[in-house]
Amino acid sequence: xxxxxxxxxxxxxxxxxxxxxxxxxxxxxxxxxxxxxxxxxxxxxxxxxxxxxxxxxxxxxxxxxxxxxxxxxxxxxxxxxxxxxxxxxxxxxxxxxxxxxxxxxxxxxxxxxxxxxxxxxx
Ligand code: SF4
Numbered sequence: 001x002x003x004x005x006x007x008x009x010x011x012x013x014x015x016x017x018x019x020x021x022x023x024x025x026x027x028x029x030x031x032x033x034x035x036x037x038x039x040x041x042x043x044x045x046x047x048x049x050x051x052x053x054x055x056x057x058x059x060x061x062x063x064x065x066x067x068x069x070x071x072x073x074x075x076x077x078x079x080x081x082x083x084x085x086x087x088x089x090x091x092x093x094x095x096x097x098x099x100x101x102x103x104x105x106x107x108x109x110x111x112x113x114x115x116x117x118x119x120x121x122x
Pocket of ligand 1: 041042060061062063064065066079080081082083084085086087
């Protein structure tokens with residue numbers, strides 16, 4: 001694209017955006033209402049997590065975000081796609097968090113260790 005064409009292209013995109021009703025939001029200064037429709041990673045209820053349930057969640061998770069380590073369920077939030085299989089499979093033990101702001105400064109901060117019901121994490 002030549003410099004001359006670029007001068008006209010930007011105003012045309014702007015006009016096209018106005019016609020189509022394209023808008024921006026004030027996020028993060030204000031909550032974005034469309035965020036409610038986003039898939040979000042689960043949160044787990046340790047009191048409802050038995051070994052059998054934890055094992056079945058590990059098996060059904062398609063992105064390998066879940067793993068067992070002794071008496072804990074290891075949840076890698078960074079690998080979770082928010083598919084919702086775990087919340088559908090065990091609604092008493094897992095529910096959608098509704099949280100999508102997951103930035104962290106270290107990779108390990110995204111890995112959660114959840115003790116299984118009545119069992120202490122080591
Ligand atoms: S939402 Fe999907 S990807 Fe995330 S932990 Fe559950 S089953 Fe795995």
